[in-house]
Amino acid sequence: MSAHTEAQPMQASKSGPLKGVAEVPGDKSISHRALIFGAMAVGETKITGLLEGQDVLDTARAMQAFGAEVTQHGPGAWSVHGVGVGGFREPVDMIDCGNSGTGVRLIMGTMATTAITATFTGDASLRKRPMGRVTEPLALFGARAYGRQGGRLPMTLVGAANPVPVRYALPVASAQVKSAVLLAGLNAPGETMVIEKEPTRDHSERMLLGFGAKLNVERTGEGHVITLTGRPELRPQTVAVPRDPSSAAFPVSAALLVDGSDITVPGVSQNLTRNGLYLTLVEMGASIEFMNPREEGGEPVADLRVRFTGDLKGIEVPPERAPSMIDEYPILSVIAANATGKTVMRGVKELRVKESDRIDAMARGLEACGVVIEEDEDTLIVHGLGAGNVPGGATAKTHLDHRIAMSFLILGMCAKKPVAVDDASPIVTSFPIFVPLMKRLGATLG
Ligand SMILES: O=C(O)C1=C[C@@H](OP(=O)(O)O)[C@@H](O)[C@H](O)C1
Numbered sequence: 435m436s437a438h439t440e441a442q443p444m445q446a447s448k449s450g451p452l453k454g455v456a457e458v459p460g461d462k463s464i465s466h467r468a469l470i471f472g473a474m475a476v477g478e479t480k481i482t483g484l485l486e487g488q489d490v491l492d493t494a495r496a497m498q499a500f501g502a503e504v505t506q507h508g509p510g511a512w513s514v515h516g517v518g519v520g521g522f523r524e525p526v527d528m529i530d531c532g533n534s535g536t537g538v539r540l541i542m543g544t545m546a547t548t549a550i551t552a553t554f555t556g557d558a559s560l561r562k563r564p565m566g567r568v569t570e571p572l573a574l575f576g577a578r579a580y581g582r583q584g585g586r587l588p589m590t591l592v593g594a595a596n597p598v599p600v601r602y603a604l605p606v607a608s609a610q611v612k613s614a615v616l617l618a619g620l621n622a623p624g625e626t627m628v629i630e631k632e633p634t635r636d637h638s639e640r641m642l643l644g645f646g647a648k649l650n651v652e653r654t655g656e657g658h659v660i661t662l663t664g665r666p667e668l669r670p671q672t673v674a675v676p677r678d679p680s681s682a683a684f685p686v687s688a689a690l691l692v693d694g695s696d697i698t699v700p701g702v703s704q705n706l707t708r709n710g711l712y713l714t715l716v717e718m719g720a721s722i723e724f725m726n727p728r729e730e731g732g733e734p735v736a737d738l739r740v741r742f743t744g745d746l747k748g749i750e751v752p753p754e755r756a757p758s759m760i761d762e763y764p765i766l767s768v769i770a771a772n773a774t775g776k777t778v779m780r781g782v783k784e785l786r787v788k789e790s791d792r793i794d795a796m797a798r799g800l801e802a803c804g805v806v807i808e809e810d811e812d813t814l815i816v817h818g819l820g821a822g823n824v825p826g827g828a829t830a831k832t833h834l835d836h837r838i839a840m841s842f843l844i845l846g847m848c849a850k851k852p853v854a855v856d857d858a859s860p861i862v863t864s865f866p867i868f869v870p871l872m873k874r875l876g877a878t879l880g
Protein backbone atom coordinates (compact mmCIF):
# COMPACT_ATOMS: atom_id res chain seq x y z
CA MET A 435 0.00 0.00 0.00
CA SER A 436 2.54 2.58 -1.12
CA ALA A 437 -0.14 5.02 -2.13
CA HIS A 438 -0.41 6.10 1.49
CA THR A 439 -3.91 7.01 2.61
CA GLU A 440 -4.64 10.38 4.18
CA ALA A 441 -3.24 11.10 7.64
CA GLN A 442 -5.69 10.17 10.37
CA PRO A 443 -5.20 12.33 13.48
CA MET A 444 -6.42 10.70 16.72
CA GLN A 445 -6.47 11.59 20.40
CA ALA A 446 -6.67 9.64 23.67
CA SER A 447 -7.61 11.06 27.04
CA LYS A 448 -7.68 9.94 30.66
CA SER A 449 -9.74 6.77 30.72
CA GLY A 450 -11.84 5.11 33.38
CA PRO A 451 -10.78 1.61 34.52
CA LEU A 452 -10.21 -0.81 31.64
CA LYS A 453 -12.11 -4.08 32.11
CA GLY A 454 -12.79 -7.22 30.11
CA VAL A 455 -11.07 -9.62 27.75
CA ALA A 456 -8.68 -8.36 25.06
CA GLU A 457 -8.50 -10.87 22.19
CA VAL A 458 -5.63 -9.58 20.11
CA PRO A 459 -5.14 -10.71 16.48
CA GLY A 460 -2.76 -13.31 15.09
CA ASP A 461 1.01 -13.03 15.24
CA LYS A 462 2.42 -10.91 12.41
CA SER A 463 5.73 -12.78 12.10
CA ILE A 464 4.03 -16.18 11.95
CA SER A 465 1.35 -14.91 9.54
CA HIS A 466 3.93 -13.71 6.97
CA ARG A 467 5.78 -17.02 7.29
CA ALA A 468 2.61 -19.15 6.99
CA LEU A 469 1.91 -17.52 3.61
CA ILE A 470 5.51 -17.69 2.38
CA PHE A 471 6.24 -21.27 3.51
CA GLY A 472 2.77 -22.27 2.23
CA ALA A 473 3.77 -20.86 -1.17
CA MET A 474 6.96 -22.99 -1.08
CA ALA A 475 5.14 -26.23 -0.30
CA VAL A 476 3.59 -28.60 -2.83
CA GLY A 477 -0.17 -28.67 -2.25
CA GLU A 478 -2.59 -26.78 -0.03
CA THR A 479 -1.63 -25.16 3.29
CA LYS A 480 -4.57 -24.18 5.49
CA ILE A 481 -4.21 -21.25 7.88
CA THR A 482 -6.47 -20.12 10.72
CA GLY A 483 -6.04 -17.00 12.84
CA LEU A 484 -4.06 -15.20 10.11
CA LEU A 485 -3.46 -11.55 10.96
CA GLU A 486 -5.41 -9.55 8.38
CA GLY A 487 -3.23 -6.49 8.86
CA GLN A 488 -2.02 -4.59 5.81
CA ASP A 489 1.57 -5.91 6.12
CA VAL A 490 0.36 -9.50 5.85
CA LEU A 491 -2.18 -8.72 3.11
CA ASP A 492 0.68 -7.24 1.09
CA THR A 493 2.64 -10.48 1.52
CA ALA A 494 -0.43 -12.49 0.43
CA ARG A 495 -0.66 -10.39 -2.75
CA ALA A 496 3.06 -10.85 -3.38
CA MET A 497 2.74 -14.65 -3.09
CA GLN A 498 0.01 -14.51 -5.76
CA ALA A 499 2.28 -12.42 -7.99
CA PHE A 500 4.94 -15.15 -7.71
CA GLY A 501 2.42 -17.81 -8.77
CA ALA A 502 0.90 -19.23 -5.56
CA GLU A 503 -2.87 -19.40 -5.19
CA VAL A 504 -3.93 -17.57 -2.03
CA THR A 505 -7.59 -17.65 -1.01
CA GLN A 506 -9.51 -16.18 1.92
CA HIS A 507 -12.31 -18.46 3.15
CA GLY A 508 -13.53 -16.46 6.14
CA PRO A 509 -12.15 -14.17 8.87
CA GLY A 510 -8.58 -15.34 9.50
CA ALA A 511 -9.15 -18.54 7.48
CA TRP A 512 -6.95 -18.72 4.40
CA SER A 513 -5.41 -21.32 2.12
CA VAL A 514 -2.27 -21.24 0.03
CA HIS A 515 -1.74 -23.55 -2.91
CA GLY A 516 2.05 -23.62 -3.14
CA VAL A 517 4.34 -23.89 -6.17
CA GLY A 518 7.13 -25.85 -4.44
CA VAL A 519 10.71 -24.84 -3.62
CA GLY A 520 12.20 -23.14 -6.70
CA GLY A 521 8.78 -22.91 -8.36
CA PHE A 522 8.24 -19.14 -8.17
CA ARG A 523 7.34 -17.58 -11.53
CA GLU A 524 8.53 -14.13 -12.51
CA PRO A 525 6.05 -11.42 -11.46
CA VAL A 526 4.78 -9.23 -14.28
CA ASP A 527 4.72 -6.08 -12.17
CA MET A 528 6.47 -4.39 -9.23
CA ILE A 529 6.09 -6.11 -5.82
CA ASP A 530 4.78 -3.53 -3.34
CA CYS A 531 5.44 -4.60 0.27
CA GLY A 532 3.80 -1.49 1.72
CA ASN A 533 5.14 -0.76 5.23
CA SER A 534 6.60 -4.20 5.89
CA GLY A 535 10.30 -4.87 6.47
CA THR A 536 9.53 -8.50 7.25
CA GLY A 537 7.54 -8.94 4.04
CA VAL A 538 10.11 -7.48 1.67
CA ARG A 539 13.18 -9.07 3.28
CA LEU A 540 11.71 -12.57 3.56
CA ILE A 541 10.32 -12.47 0.02
CA MET A 542 13.66 -11.27 -1.37
CA GLY A 543 15.30 -14.25 0.31
CA THR A 544 12.69 -16.63 -1.09
CA MET A 545 13.18 -15.57 -4.73
CA ALA A 546 16.97 -15.02 -4.58
CA THR A 547 17.87 -18.57 -5.58
CA THR A 548 15.41 -18.90 -8.48
CA ALA A 549 16.32 -17.65 -11.97
CA ILE A 550 13.73 -14.87 -12.08
CA THR A 551 13.89 -11.09 -11.66
CA ALA A 552 11.60 -8.97 -9.49
CA THR A 553 11.46 -5.32 -8.50
CA PHE A 554 10.40 -4.40 -4.96
CA THR A 555 9.07 -1.18 -3.49
CA GLY A 556 7.15 0.01 -0.47
CA ASP A 557 5.73 3.09 1.23
CA ALA A 558 7.76 6.17 2.21
CA SER A 559 8.84 4.46 5.47
CA LEU A 560 9.98 1.19 3.85
CA ARG A 561 11.82 3.05 1.07
CA LYS A 562 14.09 4.57 3.76
CA ARG A 563 15.04 1.25 5.37
CA PRO A 564 18.32 -0.58 4.68
CA MET A 565 18.11 -3.62 2.40
CA GLY A 566 21.89 -4.19 2.18
CA ARG A 567 21.62 -6.39 5.27
CA VAL A 568 19.76 -8.96 3.15
CA THR A 569 21.20 -8.32 -0.31
CA GLU A 570 24.78 -8.85 0.99
CA PRO A 571 24.20 -12.46 2.08
CA LEU A 572 21.91 -13.06 -0.92
CA ALA A 573 24.81 -12.05 -3.22
CA LEU A 574 26.81 -14.97 -1.75
CA PHE A 575 24.18 -17.33 -3.20
CA GLY A 576 24.70 -15.66 -6.61
CA ALA A 577 21.80 -13.14 -6.59
CA ARG A 578 22.36 -9.54 -7.76
CA ALA A 579 20.58 -6.48 -6.39
CA TYR A 580 20.21 -3.06 -8.00
CA GLY A 581 18.68 -0.50 -5.67
CA ARG A 582 18.91 3.15 -4.75
CA GLN A 583 21.85 4.68 -2.85
CA GLY A 584 22.40 3.06 0.53
CA GLY A 585 20.68 -0.16 -0.58
CA ARG A 586 17.17 1.35 -0.52
CA LEU A 587 13.98 0.40 -2.38
CA PRO A 588 12.88 0.43 -5.13
CA MET A 589 15.24 -2.42 -5.82
CA THR A 590 15.51 -5.07 -8.51
CA LEU A 591 16.72 -8.48 -7.47
CA VAL A 592 18.03 -10.90 -10.11
CA GLY A 593 17.81 -14.41 -8.70
CA ALA A 594 20.77 -16.79 -9.02
CA ALA A 595 20.51 -19.21 -11.95
CA ASN A 596 23.02 -21.61 -10.34
CA PRO A 597 22.76 -20.95 -6.61
CA VAL A 598 25.44 -22.19 -4.24
CA PRO A 599 24.88 -22.84 -0.52
CA VAL A 600 26.22 -20.30 1.94
CA ARG A 601 27.71 -20.09 5.44
CA TYR A 602 26.80 -16.74 6.95
CA ALA A 603 27.43 -15.23 10.40
CA LEU A 604 24.82 -12.54 11.09
CA PRO A 605 26.48 -9.16 11.68
CA VAL A 606 23.28 -7.83 13.35
CA ALA A 607 20.78 -9.64 15.55
CA SER A 608 17.98 -9.87 12.99
CA ALA A 609 15.38 -12.59 12.49
CA GLN A 610 14.55 -11.03 9.13
CA VAL A 611 18.11 -11.47 7.84
CA LYS A 612 18.37 -14.97 9.34
CA SER A 613 15.06 -15.93 7.69
CA ALA A 614 16.01 -14.42 4.31
CA VAL A 615 19.19 -16.54 4.27
CA LEU A 616 17.32 -19.71 5.27
CA LEU A 617 14.62 -19.10 2.65
CA ALA A 618 17.29 -18.58 -0.02
CA GLY A 619 19.03 -21.75 1.21
CA LEU A 620 15.88 -23.76 0.49
CA ASN A 621 16.65 -23.70 -3.24
CA ALA A 622 20.45 -23.99 -3.01
CA PRO A 623 21.83 -27.54 -3.33
CA GLY A 624 23.72 -28.63 -0.20
CA GLU A 625 23.87 -27.18 3.29
CA THR A 626 23.30 -23.53 4.09
CA MET A 627 24.46 -22.39 7.53
CA VAL A 628 23.47 -19.31 9.50
CA ILE A 629 25.24 -18.39 12.71
CA GLU A 630 23.63 -16.03 15.18
CA LYS A 631 25.47 -14.76 18.26
CA GLU A 632 22.30 -13.67 20.03
CA PRO A 633 19.14 -15.70 19.60
CA THR A 634 16.39 -13.90 17.65
CA ARG A 635 12.79 -14.98 17.12
CA ASP A 636 12.83 -18.61 15.98
CA HIS A 637 9.54 -18.90 14.05
CA SER A 638 11.28 -19.68 10.73
CA GLU A 639 13.21 -22.57 12.26
CA ARG A 640 10.12 -24.01 13.98
CA MET A 641 7.94 -23.65 10.89
CA LEU A 642 10.54 -24.99 8.44
CA LEU A 643 10.76 -28.12 10.56
CA GLY A 644 6.95 -28.31 10.59
CA PHE A 645 6.86 -28.07 6.77
CA GLY A 646 9.31 -30.97 6.57
CA ALA A 647 12.64 -29.25 5.88
CA LYS A 648 15.83 -30.81 7.27
CA LEU A 649 17.15 -28.26 9.75
CA ASN A 650 19.45 -28.57 12.70
CA VAL A 651 20.20 -26.02 15.43
CA GLU A 652 23.36 -26.42 17.46
CA ARG A 653 24.36 -24.25 20.40
CA THR A 654 28.12 -23.65 20.20
CA GLY A 655 30.61 -21.12 21.57
CA GLU A 656 29.92 -19.05 18.43
CA GLY A 657 26.18 -18.94 19.20
CA HIS A 658 23.36 -20.77 17.39
CA VAL A 659 24.51 -22.58 14.29
CA ILE A 660 21.52 -23.33 12.06
CA THR A 661 22.09 -25.80 9.24
CA LEU A 662 19.49 -26.25 6.51
CA THR A 663 19.63 -28.89 3.78
CA GLY A 664 18.61 -27.39 0.43
CA ARG A 665 16.03 -28.58 -2.10
CA PRO A 666 13.59 -30.33 0.23
CA GLU A 667 10.03 -30.99 -0.84
CA LEU A 668 8.01 -28.99 1.66
CA ARG A 669 4.77 -30.62 2.78
CA PRO A 670 1.68 -28.43 3.12
CA GLN A 671 0.61 -27.81 6.72
CA THR A 672 -2.36 -26.71 8.79
CA VAL A 673 -1.14 -23.61 10.61
CA ALA A 674 -3.06 -22.21 13.60
CA VAL A 675 -1.52 -18.76 14.12
CA PRO A 676 -1.28 -17.88 17.84
CA ARG A 677 -2.07 -14.33 19.06
CA ASP A 678 0.64 -11.70 18.70
CA PRO A 679 2.59 -10.91 21.91
CA SER A 680 3.76 -7.64 20.34
CA SER A 681 0.13 -6.54 19.86
CA ALA A 682 -0.86 -7.88 23.30
CA ALA A 683 1.76 -5.51 24.75
CA PHE A 684 -0.58 -2.55 24.10
CA PRO A 685 -3.69 -3.59 26.08
CA VAL A 686 -1.39 -5.13 28.75
CA SER A 687 0.43 -1.82 29.16
CA ALA A 688 -2.78 0.19 29.11
CA ALA A 689 -4.18 -1.94 31.95
CA LEU A 690 -1.00 -1.46 34.01
CA LEU A 691 -1.20 2.32 33.58
CA VAL A 692 -4.91 3.18 33.78
CA ASP A 693 -6.10 3.41 37.39
CA GLY A 694 -8.47 0.63 38.50
CA SER A 695 -7.98 -1.59 35.43
CA ASP A 696 -8.26 -5.39 35.48
CA ILE A 697 -8.19 -7.22 32.14
CA THR A 698 -7.42 -10.64 30.72
CA VAL A 699 -5.42 -11.11 27.53
CA PRO A 700 -5.74 -14.74 26.43
CA GLY A 701 -3.19 -16.80 24.51
CA VAL A 702 -0.11 -14.57 24.76
CA SER A 703 3.05 -16.24 23.48
CA GLN A 704 5.67 -17.13 26.07
CA ASN A 705 8.17 -18.14 23.38
CA LEU A 706 11.51 -17.22 24.96
CA THR A 707 12.55 -15.40 21.78
CA ARG A 708 9.50 -13.08 22.09
CA ASN A 709 8.74 -12.59 25.79
CA GLY A 710 11.36 -9.99 26.84
CA LEU A 711 8.80 -7.28 27.57
CA TYR A 712 6.87 -9.55 29.92
CA LEU A 713 10.02 -10.43 31.89
CA THR A 714 10.85 -6.73 32.09
CA LEU A 715 7.37 -5.79 33.32
CA VAL A 716 7.56 -8.41 36.06
CA GLU A 717 10.94 -6.96 37.14
CA MET A 718 9.34 -3.51 37.27
CA GLY A 719 6.77 -4.89 39.71
CA ALA A 720 3.79 -5.24 37.32
CA SER A 721 0.75 -7.15 38.50
CA ILE A 722 0.55 -9.85 35.82
CA GLU A 723 -0.60 -13.41 36.43
CA PHE A 724 0.42 -16.00 33.84
CA MET A 725 -2.52 -18.40 33.85
CA ASN A 726 -3.25 -21.68 32.08
CA PRO A 727 0.12 -22.24 30.34
CA ARG A 728 -0.24 -24.49 27.29
CA GLU A 729 0.76 -24.98 23.63
CA GLU A 730 -1.18 -23.29 20.82
CA GLY A 731 -0.18 -23.47 17.16
CA GLY A 732 3.17 -24.96 18.24
CA GLU A 733 3.97 -22.02 20.55
CA PRO A 734 3.93 -21.91 24.38
CA VAL A 735 1.16 -19.49 25.43
CA ALA A 736 -0.54 -18.29 28.64
CA ASP A 737 -3.58 -16.17 29.52
CA LEU A 738 -2.48 -12.95 31.19
CA ARG A 739 -4.48 -11.29 33.95
CA VAL A 740 -3.23 -7.74 34.22
CA ARG A 741 -4.14 -5.21 36.92
CA PHE A 742 -3.36 -1.52 37.37
CA THR A 743 -0.02 -1.17 39.15
CA GLY A 744 0.54 2.27 40.68
CA ASP A 745 4.07 1.63 41.96
CA LEU A 746 6.06 0.42 38.93
CA LYS A 747 9.82 0.85 39.36
CA GLY A 748 12.30 1.94 36.69
CA ILE A 749 14.96 -0.67 35.86
CA GLU A 750 18.02 -1.31 33.67
CA VAL A 751 16.88 -3.56 30.85
CA PRO A 752 19.66 -6.10 30.12
CA PRO A 753 20.94 -5.31 26.59
CA GLU A 754 21.08 -9.02 25.69
CA ARG A 755 17.30 -9.09 26.12
CA ALA A 756 16.81 -6.65 23.22
CA PRO A 757 16.15 -9.18 20.42
CA SER A 758 13.32 -10.79 22.44
CA MET A 759 11.50 -7.46 22.86
CA ILE A 760 12.80 -5.37 19.98
CA ASP A 761 9.35 -4.12 18.89
CA GLU A 762 8.27 -3.41 22.48
CA TYR A 763 10.68 -0.59 23.39
CA PRO A 764 8.29 2.19 22.27
CA ILE A 765 5.53 1.00 24.63
CA LEU A 766 8.09 0.19 27.36
CA SER A 767 9.24 3.80 27.25
CA VAL A 768 5.63 4.91 27.92
CA ILE A 769 5.46 2.54 30.88
CA ALA A 770 8.85 3.84 32.06
CA ALA A 771 7.52 7.42 32.02
CA ASN A 772 4.84 6.30 34.51
CA ALA A 773 7.25 4.39 36.78
CA THR A 774 9.37 5.87 39.54
CA GLY A 775 13.09 6.27 38.89
CA LYS A 776 14.82 5.91 35.57
CA THR A 777 14.57 3.12 33.06
CA VAL A 778 17.73 2.51 31.08
CA MET A 779 17.49 0.80 27.69
CA ARG A 780 20.89 0.04 26.17
CA GLY A 781 21.87 -1.92 23.07
CA VAL A 782 18.85 -0.62 21.15
CA LYS A 783 20.35 0.98 18.04
CA GLU A 784 18.34 -1.38 15.80
CA LEU A 785 15.35 0.78 16.78
CA ARG A 786 16.76 3.49 14.53
CA VAL A 787 16.09 1.43 11.37
CA LYS A 788 12.53 0.29 12.01
CA GLU A 789 9.41 1.86 10.42
CA SER A 790 10.81 5.10 11.92
CA ASP A 791 13.81 5.99 14.06
CA ARG A 792 11.99 4.79 17.15
CA ILE A 793 14.50 6.22 19.65
CA ASP A 794 14.05 9.66 18.14
CA ALA A 795 10.27 9.37 17.69
CA MET A 796 9.72 8.29 21.32
CA ALA A 797 12.21 10.79 22.74
CA ARG A 798 10.68 13.77 20.92
CA GLY A 799 7.08 12.78 21.69
CA LEU A 800 7.76 12.04 25.37
CA GLU A 801 9.65 15.31 25.78
CA ALA A 802 6.70 17.17 24.26
CA CYS A 803 4.53 15.45 26.92
CA GLY A 804 6.80 16.67 29.74
CA VAL A 805 9.09 13.65 30.26
CA VAL A 806 12.88 13.98 30.64
CA ILE A 807 14.81 11.77 28.20
CA GLU A 808 18.48 11.01 27.60
CA GLU A 809 19.60 9.28 24.43
CA ASP A 810 22.62 8.35 22.38
CA GLU A 811 22.99 6.26 19.23
CA ASP A 812 22.42 2.98 21.10
CA THR A 813 20.61 4.04 24.30
CA LEU A 814 17.32 5.47 25.52
CA ILE A 815 16.88 6.56 29.15
CA VAL A 816 13.47 7.63 30.44
CA HIS A 817 13.13 9.50 33.75
CA GLY A 818 9.89 8.25 35.26
CA LEU A 819 7.41 10.63 36.86
CA GLY A 820 5.31 8.02 38.67
CA ALA A 821 1.84 6.65 37.88
CA GLY A 822 -0.47 9.13 36.17
CA ASN A 823 1.98 12.03 36.52
CA VAL A 824 2.92 12.57 32.85
CA PRO A 825 1.60 16.04 31.92
CA GLY A 826 0.66 15.10 28.28
CA GLY A 827 -1.14 17.80 26.29
CA ALA A 828 0.93 17.36 23.10
CA THR A 829 0.70 15.84 19.62
CA ALA A 830 3.26 13.17 18.78
CA LYS A 831 4.49 12.59 15.24
CA THR A 832 4.16 8.94 14.22
CA HIS A 833 6.30 8.91 11.03
CA LEU A 834 4.26 6.10 9.40
CA ASP A 835 5.03 3.89 12.42
CA HIS A 836 2.18 1.83 13.92
CA ARG A 837 4.00 1.14 17.21
CA ILE A 838 4.71 4.83 17.80
CA ALA A 839 1.04 5.66 17.14
CA MET A 840 -0.30 3.01 19.55
CA SER A 841 2.29 3.89 22.23
CA PHE A 842 1.32 7.57 22.39
CA LEU A 843 -2.41 6.79 22.35
CA ILE A 844 -1.85 4.61 25.43
CA LEU A 845 0.08 7.42 27.08
CA GLY A 846 -2.97 9.65 26.49
CA MET A 847 -5.18 7.18 28.41
CA CYS A 848 -3.23 7.80 31.64
CA ALA A 849 -1.67 11.28 31.22
CA LYS A 850 -3.02 14.42 32.93
CA LYS A 851 -3.99 16.05 29.62
CA PRO A 852 -4.93 14.30 26.35
CA VAL A 853 -2.22 13.08 23.99
CA ALA A 854 -2.80 13.18 20.24
CA VAL A 855 -1.00 11.58 17.31
CA ASP A 856 -0.73 13.25 13.91
CA ASP A 857 -1.47 10.01 12.06
CA ALA A 858 -3.02 6.80 13.41
CA SER A 859 -3.52 5.26 9.93
CA PRO A 860 -0.40 2.97 10.12
CA ILE A 861 -2.03 1.01 12.99
CA VAL A 862 -3.79 -1.13 10.33
CA THR A 863 -0.45 -2.67 9.36
CA SER A 864 -0.27 -4.84 12.50
CA PHE A 865 -3.35 -4.33 14.71
CA PRO A 866 -6.36 -3.40 12.58
CA ILE A 867 -8.81 -3.81 15.50
CA PHE A 868 -6.76 -1.75 17.98
CA VAL A 869 -9.22 1.16 18.26
CA PRO A 870 -12.46 -0.86 18.71
CA LEU A 871 -10.70 -3.32 21.05
CA MET A 872 -9.33 -0.56 23.29
CA LYS A 873 -12.69 1.28 23.28
CA ARG A 874 -14.50 -1.91 24.29
CA LEU A 875 -12.17 -2.20 27.29
CA GLY A 876 -13.17 1.37 28.24
CA ALA A 877 -10.48 3.58 26.68
CA THR A 878 -11.35 7.16 25.76
CA LEU A 879 -10.09 7.27 22.22
CA GLY A 880 -11.20 8.97 19.03
O1 LIG B 1 11.35 -11.70 11.56
C1 LIG B 1 10.36 -11.03 11.92
O2 LIG B 1 9.19 -11.41 11.74
C2 LIG B 1 10.61 -9.74 12.61
C3 LIG B 1 11.88 -9.44 13.04
C4 LIG B 1 12.22 -8.18 13.71
O3 LIG B 1 12.99 -7.39 12.81
P1 LIG B 1 14.59 -7.52 12.66
O4 LIG B 1 14.89 -8.81 12.04
O5 LIG B 1 14.95 -6.38 11.74
O6 LIG B 1 15.14 -7.35 14.04
C5 LIG B 1 11.00 -7.40 14.16
O7 LIG B 1 11.36 -6.07 14.45
C6 LIG B 1 9.90 -7.41 13.12
O8 LIG B 1 8.76 -6.74 13.59
C7 LIG B 1 9.49 -8.82 12.79
Ligand SMILES: C=C(OP(=O)(O)O)C(=O)O
Pocket residue numbers: 533534535536537761788789837864
Ligand atom coordinates in the same frame (compact mmCIF):
# COMPACT_ATOMS: atom_id res chain seq x y z
C1 LIG C 1 9.60 -3.61 12.93
C2 LIG C 1 8.38 -4.03 12.66
O1 LIG C 1 7.97 -4.61 11.48
P1 LIG C 1 8.67 -4.75 10.07
O2 LIG C 1 10.16 -4.74 10.25
O3 LIG C 1 8.15 -6.01 9.49
O4 LIG C 1 8.23 -3.56 9.22
C3 LIG C 1 7.31 -3.96 13.70
O5 LIG C 1 6.24 -4.52 13.44
O6 LIG C 1 7.49 -3.35 14.76
